[in-house]
Amino acid sequence: MRIRFEATSKEYVRRDGGTIQALDGIDLTVASGEFVAIIGPSGCGKSTLLLLAAGLLPASGGRIVFDGQRAGRPLTALVFQEFALFEWRTVLQNVRFGLEVRRVAAAERDRLAHEYVRLVGLDGFEARYPSELSGGMRQRVGIARALCVDPAVLLMDEPLSALDAQTRQLMQDEILGIWERTRKTVLYVTHNIQEAAYLADRIAVLSRRPGRVRAVLPVPFARPRREALFADAGFGRFTQDVWSMIRDEARTAMQEGA
Amino acid sequence: MAASGFGDVVGRGGSAGETITLEARAVPAPGARQYRGLRVGGIVALLAVWEALSRSHVVPAVFLPSPGAVARELAHLAATGDLWRSVGASLGRIGAGFGIGSAAGLIVGILAGISRRAEAVAEPLIAAVYPIPKIALLPLLILWLGIGEAPKIALIAIGAFFPVAIGTATAIRDVDPLLIRAARSFGAGRIQIATKVQLPASVPVVFASLRLAAGMSLLLVVSAEMIAATAGIGYLILYAGDLMQTSRLLAGIVVLSVLGLLSTAGLATLERRLFRGRARG
Numbered sequence: 001m002r003i004r005f006e007a008t009s010k011e012y013v014r015r016d017g018g019t020i021q022a023l024d025g026i027d028l029t030v031a032s033g034e035f036v037a038i039i040g041p042s043g044c045g046k047s048t049l050l051l052l053a054a055g056l057l058p059a060s061g062g063r064i065v066f067d068g069q070r071a072g073r074p075l076t077a078l079v080f081q082e083f084a085l086f087e088w089r090t091v092l093q094n095v096r097f098g099l100e101v102r103r104v105a106a107a108e109r110d111r112l113a114h115e116y117v118r119l120v121g122l123d124g125f126e127a128r129y130p131s132e133l134s135g136g137m138r139q140r141v142g143i144a145r146a147l148c149v150d151p152a153v154l155l156m157d158e159p160l161s162a163l164d165a166q167t168r169q170l171m172q173d174e175i176l177g178i179w180e181r182t183r184k185t186v187l188y189v190t191h192n193i194q195e196a197a198y199l200a201d202r203i204a205v206l207s208r209r210p211g212r213v214r215a216v217l218p219v220p221f222a223r224p225r226r227e228a229l230f231a232d233a234g235f236g237r238f239t240q241d242v243w244s245m246i247r248d249e250a251r252t253a254m255q256e257g258a
Numbered sequence: 259m260a261a262s263g264f265g266d267v268v269g270r271g272g273s274a275g276e277t278i279t280l281e282a283r284a285v286p287a288p289g290a291r292q293y294r295g296l297r298v299g300g301i302v303a304l305l306a307v308w309e310a311l312s313r314s315h316v317v318p319a320v321f322l323p324s325p326g327a328v329a330r331e332l333a334h335l336a337a338t339g340d341l342w343r344s345v346g347a348s349l350g351r352i353g354a355g356f357g358i359g360s361a362a363g364l365i366v367g368i369l370a371g372i373s374r375r376a377e378a379v380a381e382p383l384i385a386a387v388y389p390i391p392k393i394a395l396l397p398l399l400i401l402w403l404g405i406g407e408a409p410k411i412a413l414i415a416i417g418a419f420f421p422v423a424i425g426t427a428t429a430i431r432d433v434d435p436l437l438i439r440a441a442r443s444f445g446a447g448r449i450q451i452a453t454k455v456q457l458p459a460s461v462p463v464v465f466a467s468l469r470l471a472a473g474m475s476l477l478l479v480v481s482a483e484m485i486a487a488t489a490g491i492g493y494l495i496l497y498a499g500d501l502m503q504t505s506r507l508l509a510g511i512v513v514l515s516v517l518g519l520l521s522t523a524g525l526a527t528l529e530r531r532l533f534r535g536r537a538r539g
Contacts, residue, residue, distance in 0.1 A: 054443050074445060084440035088458045098444035100454070149444060 001070065001152035001185050003053065004029045007062035009210075010048050021210035022048045025062065028204055028213055030153070032068055035179060035186040037196035040206030041246060041253035046189040047081075049211070050155045053187060054078050070152055074102070077151035081158040083138045085130040085145075092117060092126040094141050098149035116144040119178060136167040140174070147182065154184045160195065172198055173227060180224060193239045193246075198225060203242065208249045215245065323505040331505035332512065340494070345513065347489040348479050351407065355414025356475040360468055363419040367426025371460070372452050377427065384423060392417040392474075393481045400486060410482040417478045418471035425467025429460035465529040472521040480514065491517075 008026040011019045022045040030036045038046050051057040053064055054076045066075055077098065085094050096113035104112070117126055120140040130138055139159055146154060159175070160168045172195055179186060179199070190196050196203045197219055205214045220238065221229060229235050286292060305325050311317050312324035319327070335341035369376040392413060399409035433456050441455045483492025491510050498506035 056439060056442055076443070078440070078443040080436065080440060082436060084434075084436045086437065086440075086455065086458070088461070097441075097454070101441070101444045101446045101450055 001066055001068035001075070002029065002032045003153050003185065003187065004065040004067070005049070005053075005062070006065060008049075008052060008059050008064055009061035010045065010052060010057065011060045023052075024210035024212050026211065026213055028216065030185055030187055032185055033183045034202070035188065035200045036202050036204060037188045037190055037200035038204045038206060039190055039193060039196050039242070039246065040211060041208045041250040042191060043253055043256075044206045044208045045211030046191075046206060047157050049206075050078065050157050050187065050189055053153070054155055066152065068152065074098070074149050074151050076153045076155050077146035077149050079139070079142050079146045079154070079156040079159045081161050083130070083135075083142045083162070085138055085141055087130050090127050090129055091122055091133070091141050094130065095144045095148050097145055102149065112148055113144075116148040119147065119181070120144040121174070134167070135163045136171055139163065139171060143175070143178065147178070147184070152185065154186045156186065156188045158189055158191065161191070168192075168195070169227075175199060176225060193242045194230065197221070197235065197239050197242065198229060205242065205245055208253045217242065320502055320504055323508065327505045328508045328512065331503075332509040335506070335509060341509075341513070344489060344491050344494045344510075345517070347487075347493075348483065348491045348517075351410050351414060351479050351482075351490065352472075352475045354407075355411040355479070356418045356472060358411070359415035359418030359475075360422045360471050362415070363422025363467075363471070364426055364464070366419075367423040367464075368430065368452075368457070370423070370427040371430025372448075372456060377431075380423070380427070384420065388420050388424070392478055393485075396482055396485055405486060410479065410487065413482050414475045414478045417474040421467045421470040421474060422464070425470070426460065426464050429463030429467075430456045432463075433459045461532075462529070465525060469522055469525050472525060473518065476514065476518055476521065 005026045005028045008023060009021070010023040011021050013019055026049060028036075038049060040046050048057065052059050056078075086097065089097070092110070092113050095116055096109050099109040099112060114123075114126070117123055120143055122137060122140055122144065125133065125137065130141065133141070139162075142159065143156075146156075156175075160171050163171060176199055188196070188200060200219055203217045203219060205217065206212065207214045221232075221235065291297075308322070309324050309326070312319060312322055312327070323331075332341070335344075366376075366380055370380040371377070395416060396409060396413050399412050403409040403412060437455050437459060438451055441451050446454065479490065480492035480495070483490035484496045487493045491513055495507050495510035498504070498510060
């Protein structure tokens with residue numbers, strides 16, 4: 001499934017009647033099976049872009065086009081920064097949530113849920129509750145829950161930002177491994193340049209508010225990628241180049257308190 | 259340096275610097291109930307003072323019978339069956355009133371929590387009626403429903419209704435919007451969001467409101483029985499007071515305390531059984 005943003009913009013109406021332009025004329029295509037990361041300074045509308053793609057918010061201008069074989073699958077599924085797990089449901093019940101909503105028969109639903117619990121390496125934890133899990137495990141549940149409905153496009157909104165540095169490092173490899181096995185079309189929002197460079201095929205750099213696409217950079221490192229890449233001099237240069245693109249804007253955004 | 263609280267472990271070295279050592283020490287296991295002695299001691303002390311007062315005849319026994327006398331009266335009431343008849347009458351009223359009131363409260367609370375329209379209708383009505391002390395409605399209810407069980411049950415139902423309705427509506431409205439967004443992202447519709455997210459997420463607060471309603475029911479059953487009844491704990495207490503049977507009166511109060519404790523503990527156990535995962539949330 002390919003997803004194409006065509007001159008997509010989003011304005012929020014404030015309480016006082018004024019408007020905030022969050023996104024302005026976004027043009028971006030994510031090819032089928034491609035992993036695209038979106039980075040930009042805080043408050044640049046990265047997450048808004050995902051909410052638009054997920055159909056949770058209407059765009060105020062332009063459009064978003066999905067084309068490809070959908071075959072009865074949901075268009076998108078979201079992975080949230082704050083996990084957004086259902087605390088009263090076990091791991092297995094969380095993972096199968098989307099299938100329940102889609103009224104998949106119980107046997108099939110549980111078979112798939114077990115399959116995706118295994119995929120994210122949580123076998124043995126099916127009957128645990130989210131409050132009994134570490135942050136990294138919780139986000140694995142979030143990822144399994146999204147993948148379980150077999151979405152045409154996987155949308156990930158800073159999925160590792162709430163995790164500590166070491167867990168984040170491990171989870172990057174986990175996400176890479178899962179993606180290599182599933183080859184989903186992924187739109188991945190992050191503010192972490194190394195993470196984007198490690199995971200993505202291409203990086204879309206957004207400007208600060210109103211968010212516009214400043215550049216789309218192909219990531220020049222061959223797959224499969226392994227952790228050693230972080231120590232690679234070329235990797236360091238690449239991430240430095242990306243950082244220099246957004247540094248000034250990030251600083252301005254920080255001073256504005258965005 | 260002494261102000262730091264480590265005065266006794268601070269080395270006395272001068273300009274060469276100080277060595278501060280924090281020694282290892284055992285701490286109570288987590289979850290262990292602390293001050294068990296004090297917890298029991300408070301109750302024992304109260305009983306001891308009470309017993310001493312009665313024995314010293316500083317306070318005449320007709321005003322304050324000893325704890326032992328109250329216990330004997332309780333045993334006597336149990337043996338004659340008066341206790342069970344009174345408790346049965348009161349519990350029957352509570353059961354019916356609390357059941358009807360909390361069921362209605364749940365329905366109204368759920369509707370008002372889920373639907374903005376229902377909230378717009380219910381909110382001002384509830385705000386207008388809620389502050390009325392419910393016992394003031396009893397004469398009106400007797401006028402409407404006669405002097406049988408019906409007005410007492412109706413009164414308790416009204417009393418139980420409000421905390422449950424308000425608690426449920428508030429709990430549903432306060433569900434983390436992120437969870438609702440997550441459910442919507444999977445294509446859940448309004449009914450699925452209600453049944454799969456809003457209701458289960460509200461369970462702890464709903465149970466807290468049920469506990470409030472149970473307390474309200476106990477309060478109202480006793481009040482109502484003191485105004486218009488010929489059976490029940492409230493009636494037993496009032497009647498004992500009229501006859502200056504102070505032991506019996508105090509025995510009735512002890513029974514009320516036990517009933518209150520049991521209803522709270524019962525609901526808490528029910529909640530734990532039903533929703534194991536939440537407790538650790």
